[in-house]
Amino acid sequence: MVGIDEPRDALVSWLMENDTQLCMLAIVGFGGLGKTTLARMGCESPMVKGADFHCCPLFIVSQTFNIRTLFQHMIRELIQRQHKAMAIARGKHGHFTDENLERTDKREVAVLAEKLRRYLQDKRYIIALDDIWTISAWESIKCALPYNKMGSRVIITTRNEDVAKICCSHPHDWIYKIPRLSDATSRELFYKRIFGSADKLPNDELEEVSNCILKKCGGLPLAILSIGSLLASKTNTTKQEWQKVCDNLGSELETNHTLEGAKQVLTLSYDDLPYHLRACLLGPLVRRWIAEGFVSQRHGLSMEQIAESYFEEFVARSLVQPVRIDWNGKVRTCRVHDIMLEVIVSKSLEENFASFLCEGSTLVSHDKIRQLSIHSTHKLMQKTRASVSHVRSFTMSASVEEVPFFFPQLRLLRVLDMQGCSYLDMNVLECICNVFQLKYLSLRKTNISKLPPKLGNLKHLEALDIRATLVKKLPGANKLSCIKHMLVGHKMHLTRTASVKYLKPCSGLEIAPLVIKNMAVLQSLSHIVVKEQSLVLREISMLQKLRKLNVLFRNVEVNWKAFVNSLGKLASSLRSLSIHILDEKEHSSPLDILASVDSPPLLISNFGLTGKLKNLPPWISSLQSVSRLTLRNTGLHAEAIKVLADLPNLLCLKFYHKSYTDDCIIFPHGKYAKLSILVINDLENINKVRFEEGAAPNLERLTLSFLREPKDGIFGLNNLKKLKEMEFFGKIIPSVVNKVVACVKTHPNPPRVIGDEWNRVTEYA
Incomplete structure (x- = not known):
């Protein structure tokens, strides 16, 4: 056993608490993490066995359990075995016979449940139910477990978090998500299984391949033990032998008896x-x-x-x-x-669902390949002679050096994913436009800058993803009448958590008039550039299924009235709205016209504004559903943002560059009730950030970047009781970080303090 002491001690401590309520514990996690082992160790702890619990058994429920059989087994273990032992102790050997045991087999489930409930009613018991798969299984079992006031405990293990939540529905219950083993503990378990001791380390060559194997095991004890057992059985302890196991783990799962348990x-x-x-x-x-x-x-x-x-x-x-x-x-x-x-790969091949071509392999082919994924070099692909005429889904990895020779044969595709491929030319794009049944096309992060006029041939296309490309126009787009998701734009992630993003100015798609009106089922339009085509904005108002709209404006004066009118007509459908003004005049505040929207989009959950404002639109206070709000270049003052503090469901608030102009930003007592994530990014005039007591009671992550050190500092961090992480990004100012690190040492729940300087992460505390 490794890595189990801490959770076992926590479990025993929970079992021994003085609470007289019936308390539930759900141990939840992926198969093979050790849920059963942990439950058993808790129940069999000497401390628990020495306490005044009347019974402490563990029952296997399993995926295909039968409720009658389970109840019969529980009666035998809890009641009849105990009575039989007492009868034998008294010399009354005939008190319980096989006939008594068989009689329970004929009883109805409700009678068996009542018998169990009566027996447990006046007892302080521990019952552990291992491997509950469904909510219905739990519902059928719990009727036999009385909610007495004796301090009883019920432990369940499950792979399903929904089951855990149903079982543990009271405040005094506990859901324990069993973690994966750490790298150090995984290594300890691995070497113990192979060499009998964690102290016996392999040579450098074996250590290198060990790291590769342990990475694949991903902290899963069952996998580590199973593969460790397989390696321990090998007569040759060489790097080549271990590397062979590592490289062929899929086939080993299929054929090797040592790994059969893990696979099952x-x-x-x-x-x-x-x-x-x-x-x-x-x-x-x-x-x-x-x-x-x-x-x-x-x-x-x-x-x-x-x-x-x-x-x-x-x-x-x-x-x-x-x-x-x-x-x-x-x-x-x-x-x-x-x-x-x-x-998954094994099942895909077994059920003729998918075929794969990877480095060092040949195409595993069936009579009719339906799903094909290529993760190999062009040289291997040129050798492939399997029929691909029936392929419906084709994925090409970014690592592939060249489009395969058989690509023109893929005429029946429904799905084509070429994300990240850097070898696409106009010939390949022309070929794609001949795949008339195509429904999903991803060219994201490719090198393309233009699409061919024949794009309109794809009349069944439902999703087009050309994000992070240089494509600016869609020729023939007026024929894409089935399109639901048109995804364009290039966002840069400035932190590893992607909590801070930056939309490149060159982003966006220019759409000609008379195109949008033919896309009646469009749900996502992100990002569209509007210059002087007010007709395009009027066409957008016809999209009654549109849920997400990101608009980038140039020449605002020409288009703004048309946009405001369109916005009013989309009020009932929009759930996400982002507006970017790209060419503001020095003294203008173009976004102020949002105040005149007759029917504002009150159902949006995601709202972003980039552009100058004197005041937020008055209908902001009515956004009961908004959970994310992003402001950039708005130039607002403290009085203008007061309305944000009372938004009832605001979870994420981002103040980007020039969004706030005052030198002090204060988060008041009792405000921002649900706020979980706050970003403050390079506010030019900021000298002071203050969190009053009782402000933002649910704030967990605070992400900060400053152009210079705020001379009056950051105050009230200790008032943020649920703060888990402070993240500095961009240009890190050491003096600011040092002061924060010193402050959080006295925090009731010391948060992690990290710096993310252009994705180079440093942990400070």
Whole structure:
């Protein structure tokens, strides 16, 4: 056992608390993390065994449990075994017979549950239920567990976070998300399994390949132990032998008995998925799922909403690991465990779902390849002779040096993802425009600057992603009548958390008049440049399904009235709105005209303004749903931003360069009730930042950048009771950082203090 002492001690401490309520603990996490081991160690602790609990068993529920069988087993373990032992002690050997035990088999579930409940009613008990997969399983079990006032405890283990939340619905309950092993602990467990001792280290060559293997194991104890056992069984302890295991882990999972247990545990998570989610796990993410037909329509919900619910379920089931979580709790980037990835690849091939071509391999081909992913060099691809005429989805990694020779044969594609590829020319783009059934096209982060006029051939196209490219116009776009998501623009992330972004001035798409009006189902239009085409703005008002709109204005005077009129007509549909003024005159405040919008977009959750303002529009106070607000170049004073302090659901607030002009910014007592993330970026006149007691009670991350040291300092950090991280970015001013580090030493919950200087991260405290 490694790395388990601290959670075990915390569990024992929880079990021994004096609270007389029935308390629930859910240990939740990915398969193979050690949930069962932790629950068992807590129940079997000498301290717990020596306490006045009447029973302390652990019951396996499992993925395919039968409630009658489970209750019968619990009765045998809790009641009949104890009575039989007492009878034997008294010399009454015939008191309980096999006939008594068999009689329980014939009872109804409700009778069995009542028998358990009566037995436990007057007892202080601990019950551990291992491996609960569904909410319905828990609902069927809990009826047998009385909520007495004896200080009883119930422990469950689950892979599903939704199950954990239902089980632990009271304030005195506890959800423990079991973490992965640290690098040091993983190494200790690995070497103990192979060499019998963590002190016996391999030579430098083995250490190098060990690091590679442990990276794939990703802190998963089951994977570390299984692969360690496999290596321990090898007669040759050489770098070549270990490297072979590392490189061929997928095939080892398929064929090696030592790894069979690990594969079974991980495959259970896949097998438990409902049918409509299996293809989504094997495939890519939300917009692609829709394009590939993996998402089933439901009354009252858009396809995007349904697809997002699929993704949330993967996270809840611990199949997908969030990497970056946004200000509103939404997962922005994610990954799957490396070992789980091997299972997914295995299942994809097994079910003829996908084929892959990687470095050092040849194309694994079936009669009809439907999904094809290329992660190899052109030399290997030239050798491939498998039929690709049936491919519906094609992904080409950014590492591929050349478009494969068979690309023109991919005429039946629905999905094409070439993100990051730097070898695209006009011939390739012309070829793409002949794929008439295409629904999803990503050319993001490629070297392209123009698209061919034949783009209009893609009449079924639903999603076009050309972000971080040099494309400025869409020839033939008036024929894209099925387009739902048009994604353009180039944002630079200035911090590793992506909490600070900068839109390049050259960003945006110029759209000609009479184009937008043909895109009746458009939901996302980001970013569009408007110069002198007021007709385009009038056409936007016809997009009654538009949910996201990012507009960059040039020549504001010509277009502004048309835009205000359009905004009023989109009030019921818009959920995200960003307005950028690119060519302000020195003394003008063009955004002030927003105050005249007849029907403001009161349902938006994301709102961004770039441009001068004397005052925020009066309807800002009515934005009950807004959770993110971004201001840049607005030049507002303290009095003007008071309204923001009372927005009921504001989670993320960003003051960028020139957004605030006063020399002191104060966060008042009792205000900004839900604010979780605050960014203050290079405010020119700022000399003082102050948080009064009771201000921003839920603030967790404070991100700061200063042009110079605020001469009056940063005050009230100790009043931010939930502060977890202070992040300085851009040009770091050491004197500011040093003062903050000294201050947070007395913080009730000392936050982490880091510096992110152009993505070079330094930890200060």
